[in-house]
Amino acid sequence: MPHLIVEYSAGLDAQLAIERVLDALGEAAAESGVMQRRDIKLRAIPYSHFRLLDGGDAFVHVTARLLSGRSDAQKLQLSSRLRECLASMLTHVHSISVEIVDMHAPSYLKRLL
Template sequence: MPHCIVEYSQNLAQEVPPADWLEAVKSACVASTLFAETDIKLRSTPYKSFVTGGQEDAFVHVTVRLLSGRSLEQRQQLSHLVLESLTQFSLKNVSFSVEIGEMERESYAKTVVLS
């Protein structure tokens, strides 16, 4: 756990390969010491159509969904580390944002089906 979802404007894929966004977010999650690397789930979604303030501005937004129980301080540190990891790329005119969301531990369900 956590589930990290990287949403980004498709025009950025020419400058930063999607795998690089995922690696940056994973590194930030590992640096937080809240998760084992093997527990981090990552995925990305490019957006072809997007408008911010009436303009087609480039963006990267990361949502990190984790089980409830972490302190506000831990969630703030994670948010800061992920944001820092995004800004390492030499991009201009891009909006970066990070959202930490909690999944209720009591109602979360998971199963792994193996062959």
């Protein structure tokens, strides 16, 4: 925990190295001070079927799922840092967005070996 989930238009696969994007986001998240590097988990999901009704042809959306307890200021700091990271790498992408989601700590379960 936390989880950074990158959703993006599959057409970007030819234009971006998603592994580099994940590495950069992980670094930005770790440097934010909001979470510990060792706790960060990242994954990416390409979408072949989507619509941007404003006429755009590409998007990247990051959902950061955090256990509850961070202040609004911490969440804003994290979302701003993640968005800036993406915007600096993906200058050609029409839509870049970041969403911070609080997870319900009492019901979150995990297993580590």
